[in-house]
Amino acid sequence: MANARALVKRLKSVKNIRKITRTMELIATARFKKAMDRATEAAAYTKKISEIVADLSQVDLKFSHPLLEQRDNPKHVNLLVLTSNRGLCGGYNGGVLRQAVPRLKELRQNEEQTLELEVAGKRGIAFLKFQGYEFERAYTHFEDQPKFSEIEPIAQRYIDGFISGEIDRVEVAYTKFESAGKQTAVLETLLPIGDLMTEEGDETDDEGRNVDYEFLPSAQEILEEIVPAAFKARLFKCFLDAAVSEQIARMVAMKGATENAGEMIRDLSQKYNRARQSQITSELSEIIGGAAALE
Amino acid sequence: MADGKLQLVLVTPEKTLLDEPADSLKFPLFDGLVGIYPSRAPMVGRLGFGELVIKSSSGEKSFYIDGGFAQVKGQVVSILTNDALPLHAIDKEALKSELSELTEKVATTEADQDAKTARVDRLRMMLKLAQ
Numbered sequence: 001m002a003n004a005r006a007l008v009k010r011l012k013s014v015k016n017i018r019k020i021t022r023t024m025e026l027i028a029t030a031r032f033k034k035a036m037d038r039a040t041e042a043a044a045y046t047k048k049i050s051e052i053v054a055d056l057s058q059v060d061l062k063f064s065h066p067l068l069e070q071r072d073n074p075k076h077v078n079l080l081v082l083t084s085n086r087g088l089c090g091g092y093n094g095g096v097l098r099q100a101v102p103r104l105k106e107l108r109q110n111e112e113q114t115l116e117l118e119v120a121g122k123r124g125i126a127f128l129k130f131q132g133y134e135f136e137r138a139y140t141h142f143e144d145q146p147k148f149s150e151i152e153p154i155a156q157r158y159i160d161g162f163i164s165g166e167i168d169r170v171e172v173a174y175t176k177f178e179s180a181g182k183q184t185a186v187l188e189t190l191l192p193i194g195d196l197m198t199e200e201g202d203e204t205d206d207e208g209r210n211v212d213y214e215f216l217p218s219a220q221e222i223l224e225e226i227v228p229a230a231f232k233a234r235l236f237k238c239f240l241d242a243a244v245s246e247q248i249a250r251m252v253a254m255k256g257a258t259e260n261a262g263e264m265i266r267d268l269s270q271k272y273n274r275a276r277q278s279q280i281t282s283e284l285s286e287i288i289g290g291a292a293a294l295e
Numbered sequence: 296m297a298d299g300k301l302q303l304v305l306v307t308p309e310k311t312l313l314d315e316p317a318d319s320l321k322f323p324l325f326d327g328l329v330g331i332y333p334s335r336a337p338m339v340g341r342l343g344f345g346e347l348v349i350k351s352s353s354g355e356k357s358f359y360i361d362g363g364f365a366q367v368k369g370q371v372v373s374i375l376t377n378d379a380l381p382l383h384a385i386d387k388e389a390l391k392s393e394l395s396e397l398t399e400k401v402a403t404t405e406a407d408q409d410a411k412t413a414r415v416d417r418l419r420m421m422l423k424l425a426q
Contacts, residue, residue, distance in 0.1 A: 041310035048306055048375050052339055052366055148308040152377070211368055216324055216340035225341055226364065229375075236308050 004279060007272040014268060018261035024088065025254035031144050032247035038145060039177065039240045046233045052226060055211070059219045065227045066163045070192050074168030077107055078116045078158065082174035082242040083124030085140055090253030092175060092246055093123040095185035100124075100173040103187055104133060116167070120239075144247060146239040148232075155232040162191050174238045175245035183245040190234055193227065301333050303349060304373045305358070312358075312379055313349075320372060321348040322360065329365075331372055338367040342376060344417050346424050357382040359421055385425040394418045 117135040161167035170191035305313040323345035363376035402408040
């Protein structure tokens, strides 16, 4: 029977696919660990920054900085979408784009607002191009280990644009890493900075609260420097979160794929065995039938 | 004067480079070098670019640091900087070629000129330190 032969072929290809997905799962696991380490190491910086901000807030000081200023009806909105360069990572890119697209539509319909769209990752670029969105900039060089030196120029451009009034608002659509078991695609407003204090490093120890600091050159000037630094750190965190979440998504997707392939192999080999058995039976009955006809 | 040791924490946006005890520190603030001994009064300062020298029982270590903040609180000195390089890791050849490339370029706008001077100053400082 030709069927058995076709089944063998199919079985072989499924086995090969399982090998690939299993390897990808292992690679994603290794990369996830690395990305995760980087993310936790980077958290130290944000924590320190918010510590200094907390120290500053004790001084009698008005928190005024161009980057903190809320603008009523923002005209120029900058949306940055962080997707992955590679596929095979389950709902990762879909989730981010589902956040970004409604916002894009809303901005496009609103005549008063201009939109500048920036996309990182080939997947997002391909999708948005297909949907007919035009974007200002596209980045494809961010892999699973984004460097601060790569992100700093982008952050600096946003800061300059915001201060000069070319940009009124910067939003980022990315996958936020909450824990190893939970990542959610979110749309966050990074500029203007809503609240400097809402960072996880907020719960700094209370014992050092009433330290009387000497500020060099002055508290105001430190504030002026620290706000952009905090923004850069936040943008960097978005990229790191996205990188970690991508690896987790891929790990989970590939685990599922490997399991499915295993199930399919069981099914197919059962079918193949049945087909082979029925082939033998029919051959036997043909021989017996032939012998009976000769008698 | 000194009761106990300083604890130096050197962090960049990417990672924590150092978290170790030190006897004394020297690093550039926005207007010049500052030295820190144990039990210094609490301070928050803006950093300039230049050399961070860490003296401890195991010897002396040097880093190139590029801007950021320093916080002294009790015996803990936190240095937050955009970039920190151990001096021996500085690639002199690459810096030299970047410097000569940069000096040949003509800045057309004021902002360009500022950026160029800033970068050139940093490169020269790194080269000087790497000697």
